[in-house]
Amino acid sequence: MPPTASLAAATAAAETPAALERQVEGERSLRPVHRAVAELRRGAAALLVASNPRSAWLVAAAELASPATLSRLAALGAAPPVLLLAPTRAAAVLQGPAPVGAGAPAVAFRLPPGVTPALLRSLADPTAEPPQTRPEPAPLVPVEAAAASIQLAKLARLLPAVVVAPVDTGGDASGLAQRHDLLAAPAEAVLSYPDMVAATLTRVAEASVPLEDSAATRIIAFRPADGGTEHLAIVVGDPWGAATPPLVRLHSECFTGDLLGSLRCDCGPQLRGALKRMAEEGSGVLLYLSQEGRGIGLVNKLRAYELQDRGADTHDANTRLGYGADERNFLIAAAMLRELGLGTVRILTNNPDKMAALEACGITVAGRVAHAFPATQHNARYLRTKAERFGHLF
Ligand SMILES: Nc1nc2c(ncn2[C@@H]2O[C@H](COP(=O)(O)OP(=O)(O)OP(=O)(O)O)[C@@H](O)[C@H]2O)c(=O)[nH]1
Numbered sequence: 085m086p087p088t089a090s091l092a093a094a095t096a097a098a099e100t101p102a103a104l105e106r107q108v109e110g111e112r113s114l115r116p117v118h119r120a121v122a123e124l125r126r127g128a129a130a131l132l133v134a135s136n137p138r139s140a141w142l143v144a145a146a147e148l149a150s151p152a153t154l155s156r157l158a159a160l161g162a163a164p165p166v167l168l169l170a171p172t173r174a175a176a177v178l179q180g181p182a183p184v185g186a187g188a189p190a191v192a193f194r195l196p197p198g199v200t201p202a203l204l205r206s207l208a209d210p211t212a213e214p215p216q217t218r219p220e221p222a223p224l225v226p227v228e229a230a231a232a233s234i235q236l237a238k239l240a241r242l243l244p245a246v247v248v249a250p251v252d253t254g255g256d257a258s259g260l261a262q263r264h265d266l267l268a269a270p271a272e273a274v275l276s277y278p279d280m281v282a283a284t285l286t287r288v289a290e291a292s293v294p295l296e297d298s299a300a301t302r303i304i305a306f307r308p309a310d311g312g313t314e315h316l317a318i319v320v321g322d323p324w325g326a327a328t329p330p331l332v333r334l335h336s337e338c339f340t341g342d343l344l345g346s347l348r349c350d351c352g353p354q355l356r357g358a359l360k361r362m363a364e365e366g367s368g369v370l371l372y373l374s375q376e377g378r379g380i381g382l383v384n385k386l387r388a389y390e391l392q393d394r395g396a397d398t399h400d401a402n403t404r405l406g407y408g409a410d411e412r413n414f415l416i417a418a419a420m421l422r423e424l425g426l427g428t429v430r431i432l433t434n435n436p437d438k439m440a441a442l443e444a445c446g447i448t449v450a451g452r453v454a455h456a457f458p459a460t461q462h463n464a465r466y467l468r469t470k471a472e473r474f475g476h477l478f
């Protein structure tokens with residue numbers, strides 16, 4: 085099918101009643117989460133409503149909470165606020181093992197008396213000055229509240245460290261939110277957000293953009309229903325008309341490597357190399373995914389680089405920040421491929437997780453094409469870590 089014909093078919097599909105319904109439903113459940121994320125990013129508190137609607141939690145990001153926000157948590161909370169740190173960060177702060185079982189989302193600490201934003205930052209951020217005070221562990225917070233509040237900070241691309249306080253909603257969480265001018269989000273919606281968001285992607289714009297290495301190229305933008313960041317499909321030639329399954333690359337955004345030519349990673353050569361290879365083959369699709377820093381965001385990636393300069397490898401730098409080594413969700417990529425009508429692909433990658441993730445999301449991976457570039461003195465350790473700790477096939 086020629087690209088324009090298949091584009092038209094897919095555009096029509098996006099406007100069917102079922103697609104519109106999916107959009108409306110998606111927007112409804114994603115919107116409160118998106119708003120709560122914005123509250124955290126501006127240093128304010130959001131209200132996380134538990135599955136049992138009598139119970140809710142005020143949540144603020146530890147790295148941004150202002151004195152006014154901390155006072156608000158203390159005034160509205162039914163119990164004193166506590167600091168939640170991801171277990172890896174908690175262990176570093178305690179200089180010993182974290183007092184929680186494997187898989188626990190967070191460790192709770194009492195807020196030291198007279199806590200200041202600077203002290204909170206030093207507790208949350210392994211790149212900041214070490215904390216002057218070692219906080220005492222506090223009783224466990226319910227798992228749902230701990231998991232959802234840490235997840236909210238991650239969705240905000242902030243450090244996974246939050247200050248939380250329980251509140252009694254009296255069974256009317258939205259009334260409480262309204263009275264106190266708080267944005268409320270169901271914990272359940274926060275936890276399912278990454279999966280939900282992928283299901284709501286819609287094509288919103290496209291254009292022909294001839295590139296240096298591939299003249300016949302179109303860029304198609306996909307937007308999630310909550311108005312969050314767009315992801316792009318860069319379509320080279322006519323991948324629908326090829327005799328073999330199209331060559332596809334899932335490329336996660338790397339501002340430093342893609343745009344600035346950073347030598348710390350191999351993203352720049354991989355990006356340009358993929359487009360060049362697709363042009364040589366005649367066609368292909370590069371999904372440019374808004375997943376900077378393997379999903380931790382640019383600010384946290386810079387923090388991870390600082391930790392790497394102090395000795396950690398790229399895997400441990402992420403976990404010291406409290407993040408997983410790879411926080412990406414490839415459902416988004418699978419949804420884009422499906423929307424483009426590409427259910428079977430050959431994938432350009434060294435990362436076996438990408439193949440497994442696509443297969444798990446219903447895309448058939450008919451083959452892998454290796455995508456390695458010579459190491460330099462600056463990225464040799466990074467590439468070695470990819471092979472040794474992430475299982476990359478070099
Ligand atoms: N957190 C973190 N992210 C990094 C670092 N170096 C590069 N990245 C990010 O890693 C991602 C690169 O991923 P991909 O190009 O998809 O590479 P990959 O998962 O190694 O797999 P393939 O290249 O397909 O083999 C981009 O989002 C980069 O911003 C780092 O040291 N720390």
Ligand SMILES: [Zn+2]
Pocket residue numbers: 338340341342349350351352
């Ligand atoms: Zn990179």
